[in-house]
Amino acid sequence: MHFKRLRDLREDRDLLQKDIAELLNITQTVYSRYERGFQTIPVIHLLKLADFYGTSTDYILGRTDNGKPYERKSIK
Template identity: 35%
Template sequence: MIGQTIRDLRKQRKMSQTELAKILHVSQQTVTAWETGKAEPSSSAISSLADYFNVTTDYLLGRPEKKDDNAKTADIEDLDKMIDNARSFGGKKMTENDREIIKAYLKGFYDNKNQGK
């Protein structure tokens, strides 16, 4: 997984493996081994890669951002209460169906937003 991420980041910069190797002070064969999964970069190499590509080490490792699940649940519950209590929007009456549509839309929006991270 990390190898594919390194490869994708390198290609986004239109760099060769040799160019990346020179920047990181490793051999081109080492970069090839990382990208093909035959070797794993050291922790110092991961740190250097993250710094160079301006990403987090968690991103390189394929880890999602740490989330406070309790805060997320509380936020969703607050949003649900707010929508449930909404009676109008823009001067027009909101029906129960309107509220359910809005909740479904927001849930989908935040689910997709969190998957990208």
Template identity: 45%
Template sequence: MNTLKILRERENLSQVEIAEKLNITPQRYYLYEKGKRKLPVKIAKKLADYYGVTLEEIFFGD
């Protein structure tokens, strides 16, 4: 399981809900979570701020 999915599920959010918070499409978020598209630093920063974790945790896990 990857870090984005773990963090999202910890907050009981769907991919659609987190995509809305990031102002991106659910399809785009799905690609980030599955590793099929490179996660931009700008989006990673928003996720880190939202989840209260570091950028390192977003990109490299625990």
């Protein structure tokens, strides 16, 4: 699965792949594989990216066109 939105989100902020790779503590090559769909994104990285970009995981995955994050529920 190709994750075009990962690239779009990154480029909209004028960031390089190596910048996001550093955020995730991975190599630029691994991050590049995420963007091109050659490697599955671990859930922990997907969550971190959604938080970083202020969007939902569904938006990153292309399951919705709504870029706003979901409201978080408080844990009691």
